[in-house]
Amino acid sequence: MVRVASTSNVRNPKRYGYDCRLDNIYLRTAVAPGRELSIASSDVQAGQNINVKQNPEDFTSNLGRIYSRNNFSSGQGLDTAHRADGSEDDVNRFWDSKGIDVFHGDDETSYNIHLLYTTADKNVRGASTTFTASNNYLAQTTNGHLWVTDGTALYKSTNNGETWAAETTGATHNFTGIAAVGNRIFATTANGTSASQLLEWDGSAWAARTTAQTSASGLTGIWFAKGMLIISADDGELERVWAITPFGQTWAAGDIANADALFSFESTHHVSQVVDAGAVILIASTNGDIYSVKDQAGTFLLKGQTNIPFEEVHSIAATEGIVFFGTKEKSRDVGRFYTAELVVADDLYVLANRQLVKEWVITGQDTTPHFMFTSRDSVYCGIKESGTETNLWRYYLPTGGIARDLKMTGAGFVTGITNVSGKFLTVVSGVDVFKETSTYESTGYLILSAADFYTAESKQFVGAELSTVVLPDATNVSLQYSTKFEDLDNPDAATYTVAINQLGGIGDEEKQIAEVSRYIVGKVVLNSTDGVSTPKVKSVQFRALARPELVVAQIPINISDRVERPGRKPLKVKGLGDALYNSLRAKEGDSVTLELFQPEETIRGVVEQISYPIQTNEAVGSDTMYAIITVRGTRQGTIEEVTSIHTTGIASWGIMRFGA
Known part of the structure; x- marks a missing residue:
């Protein structure tokens, strides 16, 4: 054989x-x-039929493949641009941004990204001062007047938050809440759990209203929804919640009595925020429950309760049939932003289809969103991100995307947000009131998702291109890149390389780069040296050639x-x-x-x-x-044969060879 x-x-x-x-x-x-x-x-192109073309910029006669982005309105949080289980919105998402308006919702021009406006400290208590306490709550009356609390003091602005003056309210305890009813103001104060005040501004004078809780417990908050005041109080054993009309009310010792409470829960937790959700009033509590209160033939009744396991609910909002709420993990200082739907089950109104939108995990910081505000197209909350900086975050309703928005100096929870004459006004607890200006941020960045064209092999990245509106004077745009995936989390990494530094014109010219890696992480930096104008970026792209592995x-x-x-x-x-x-x-x-x-x-x-x-x-x-x-x-790499046995263990392991 x-x-x-x-x-x-x-x-x-x-x-x-x-x-x-x-x-x-x-x-x-x-x-x-x-x-x-x-x-x-x-042949690196043979057999590769994956279509990665997503934007007009991707279609080119040049060799290689293009990774481009010309819309970022679906928000941040996407780390890899090319993923097998991706969604249609991935083409409009990115990883992170700061100081840049990515939603373009309030601009009637064609889509572009540009710098956000700065915010200014309005010095409520006077120049170079901050709040004396952290119980800073905001209300806005129908006539546009603004009211903010601080300890036992109350300040009022009649010119859209530009200047503030102290009010004489007769408050003897620290404020715990404030609510506007037309041009009237209601505020609550408390001295622990044994004494409280319900104060009313009727448009001309302040008065303390007598209630059953005046000397029985501490009023812990007040809100206005569906024509009713929602009031909470803590007597040291239970936290109770009432609904009472402010209209035609004479306020007597029998009002908001314990027996009239809608519901109660143990007193280590409190009501955090109240919102009109259409069919019901939703009342959020730090015990992790969201209560549904409904008007039944003129009587408000508890008609449902939703528990968020292992979370404290600190803020809530509702618009366009969607409920939004912010939580804090019970065991950690981790803030989260959720969406949910209000559904009816057995005549009970509960939240279903809860989705986590964003989680903030920042070492050493409590990132709980303590207040939510809704505009015609967005939901806003504030996040304390460092010891010197607090940022608004914006959830954009048309796309369901979220991204960082206006920046405030100083660290504190955002306890109030409103809009006055087209400008946002924000209360940072323990710091001050901040108002949006008409001056642009000096710099802002946007980090694109890492691109690898659906393959783990190294690519030869050969070109980068930027397209802008004609740059105004005193502005410039920089397109940078990194080949390290971990630089997504470090916008200040020294490994970012400048590919383009555009000082004028509209760009639209590819610049040569020479990098070999699996990933490329793009970073667009917008700069304005005078704050008068902002650069506007239309699109960004990178071109790569496959390497023959x-x-x-x-x-x-x-x-x-x-x-x-x-x-x-x-x-x-x-x-x-x-x-x-x-x-x-x-x-x-x-x-x-x-x-x-x-x-x-x-x-x-x-x-x-x-x-x-x-x-x-x-x-x-x-x-x-x-x-x-x-x-x-x-x-494969070649391995040289051993030519000497004068090495420990070589001969003893039988490496020597005898005969043919």
């Missing part, structure tokens, strides 16, 4: 004239003019019965060619290791094809039967 040479029966293949090894089989090549051995890089080896293999050995006469082994060919055919489609002895190459891959036997008709010399094998795979 014919034996095929293999690693089990041949110890020194080169001595016997073998030129390569395919797994365990030794083979002789049939290299000659016209049938050369070739090793070539694989694979090689294709095509080798003519001698499968004749004639065996030629160095220094010896040729001999003929009947049936050897058939045995060799059958052994090769058995490898077709298998994962193999191909080792060439000269030149020294090792390729690990797959036997892609084995040709039918080919008979040569030589004019001079003997005819040869051969077959061409094709192996597609990757080159």
